[in-house]
Amino acid sequence: MGKITVxxxxxxxxxxxSLGIFRLLTRxxxxxxxxxRHPVVSxxxxxxxxxxxxxxxxxxxxxxxSVYREIADQLFARARKGNVxxxxxxxxxxxxxTVEILQREGRKQEVLVEVKGGTSFMDAVxxxxxxxxxxxxxxxxxxxxxxxxxNPRVHQLITQVYDRMVASEVKLTLMEVYPxxxxxxVVTAAGVSGQERVEQVPLYMLDREDRFGNLSTVYxxxxxxxxxxxxxxxxxxxxxxxxxxxxxxxxxxxxTHETLRPYLLEESYEFLEAxxxxxxxxxxxxxxxxxxxxxxxxQIASETGEFAIRDVMKNLxxxxxxxxxxxxxxxxxxxxxxxxxxxxxIKARERGAEERSLLEGVxxxxxxxxxxxxxxxxxxxVGFDWDSAEGVRDKLEEELAEVFAASSAExxxxxxxxxxxxxxxxxLFQVDPEQALLGACRKxxxxxxxxxxxxxxxxxxxxxxxxxxxxxxxxxxxxEERRGKGNL
Numbered sequence: 045m046g047k048i049t050v051x052x053x054x055x056x057x058x059x060x061x062s063l064g065i066f067r068l069l070t071r072x073x074x075x076x077x078x079x080x081r082h083p084v085v086s087x088x089x090x091x092x093x094x095x096x097x098x099x100x101x102x103x104x105x106x107x108x109x110s111v112y113r114e115i116a117d118q119l120f121a122r123a124r125k126g127n128v129x130x131x132x133x134x135x136x137x138x139x140x141x142t143v144e145i146l147q148r149e150g151r152k153q154e155v156l157v158e159v160k161g162g163t164s165f166m167d168a169v170x171x172x173x174x175x176x177x178x179x180x181x182x183x184x185x186x187x188x189x190x191x192x193x194x195n196p197r198v199h200q201l202i203t204q205v206y207d208r209m210v211a212s213e214v215k216l217t218l219m220e221v222y223p224x225x226x227x228x229x230v231v232t233a234a235g236v237s238g239q240e241r242v243e244q245v246p247l248y249m250l251d252r253e254d255r256f257g258n259l260s261t262v263y264x265x266x267x268x269x270x271x272x273x274x275x276x277x278x279x280x281x282x283x284x285x286x287x288x289x290x291x292x293x294x295x296x297x298x299x300t301h302e303t304l305r306p307y308l309l310e311e312s313y314e315f316l317e318a319x320x321x322x323x324x325x326x327x328x329x330x331x332x333x334x335x336x337x338x339x340x341x342x343q344i345a346s347e348t349g350e351f352a353i354r355d356v357m358k359n360l361x362x363x364x365x366x367x368x369x370x371x372x373x374x375x376x377x378x379x380x381x382x383x384x385x386x387x388x389x390i391k392a393r394e395r396g397a398e399e400r401s402l403l404e405g406v407x408x409x410x411x412x413x414x415x416x417x418x419x420x421x422x423x424x425x426v427g428f429d430w431d432s433a434e435g436v437r438d439k440l441e442e443e444l445a446e447v448f449a450a451s452s453a454e455x456x457x458x459x460x461x462x463x464x465x466x467x468x469x470x471x472l473f474q475v476d477p478e479q480a481l482l483g484a485c486r487k488x489x490x491x492x493x494x495x496x497x498x499x500x501x502x503x504x505x506x507x508x509x510x511x512x513x514x515x516x517x518x519x520x521x522x523x524e525e526r527r528g529k530g531n532l
Contacts, residue, residue: 046123052162056235058087072129135164168235191220494521
């Protein structure tokens with residue numbers, strides 16, 4: 045079995061090498077370096093140590109994954125012919141993808157992979173910025189940075205910021221979490237005598253100058269700023285927990301799942317109203333109110349040991365993946381209708397014998413129009429439906445006649461039948477009846493307010509005017525709407 049011995053060159057020059065690493069480097073018969081761009085390399089030249097680098101592999105490929113793959117393949121091939129010493133910057137176990145590949149595939153390749161120590165660049169960087177890592181830190185890769193990985197509560201080191209292009213991507217990602225003027229520190233060649241540079245700049249200026257190289261790291265300190273922490277989901281959870289804790293808000297502490305029920309519905313409708321008004325600022329605000337209700341219910345449940353917000357999140361993630369096999373699995377779909385059909389099939393399989401009726405699963409707490417629509421859709425799914433909108437119109441006229449023929453005791457039931465049939469007509473026309481009626485309500489409010497404005501302009505209350513005048517104003521409001529004029 046061949047052997048690859050991986051050694052760390054440390055973050056700086058030869059002064060940081062251990063005696064063991066020194067001996068391995070100077071006695072190696074086949075020494076390969078991931079890159080020749082490292083402070084130790086000039087010392088190797090002075091000592092007459094023979095080595096080869098993989099810098100040409102970087103020039104050959106346009107992506108890092110291909111570079112790392114080829115380096116590992118070449119090392120495996122050479123190890124089958126004899127022992128290889130492979131030198132990498134810093135510590136072999138810190139931000140070294142090639143070492144990860146070697147360790148993962150060594151046994152399969154019939155090559156023994158042994159990792160020796162080395163000083164990590166993190167030691168030198170923490171010294172430069174004066175930070176004790178025991179306070180908590182996060183190490184991130186600048187070439188694959190995602191805002192979801194960033195945690196502003198701890199010290200963060202972003203490594204592999206090789207050039208301004210990578211720095212620009214890092215900047216844009218960090219701006220999703222931090223204000224543009226957040227101070228960040230760029231540490232280059234930490235621990236290298238005569239080359240070490242430490243510069244603090246506002247985040248928005250991170251990529252303004254060519255201050256980067258192979259040994260550059262970006263440091264961001266922990267933040268206590270509300271503008272930063274209040275964007276974190278964990279902060280919301282903490283706030284809700286505090287409101288419910290002893291000494292918190294008396295109103296919040298008093299709430300239960302039952303007492304909160306009307307608020308979730310109310311906040312949902314306020315969000316829908318913001319959508320109808322195409323008001324993004326209000327939409328963001330109202331969605332926050334909906335999220336508040338979710339967090340309150342989860343906090344209440346966590347206090348009794350029923351479930352917690354993480355269970356809610358996990359259940360949702362599992363469900364989304366399970367019900368989208370065409371995205372997260374091997375299945376395929378033809379169109380949106382096929383997606384909906386498979387969604388319902390998966391739901392039915394999940395419920396199994398628990399669902400005794402096709403109509404189960406439609407909550408009685410739904411608004412009446414929404415519940416009628418849901419029930420009709422389920423029935424239509426097995427063919428119990430009108431053939432056309434014309435058939436619904438006939439039924440609608442029939443139900444309307446029955447309303448006028450009904451006694452006072454029968455009238456509520458007959459009006460209900462009329463509404464139920466109207467929902468069927470809306471469904472066949474692919475109109476959401478709930479939203480349609482809400483839209484009609486909003487339209488009524490706009491036109492009525494127009495009438496009120498006209499009455500105020502005349503200096504008299506509305507009830508002083510005859511119905512004929514009110515009708516005139518109503519028609520004027522409609523005309524203004526059609527013309528797109530007026531603040532209705």
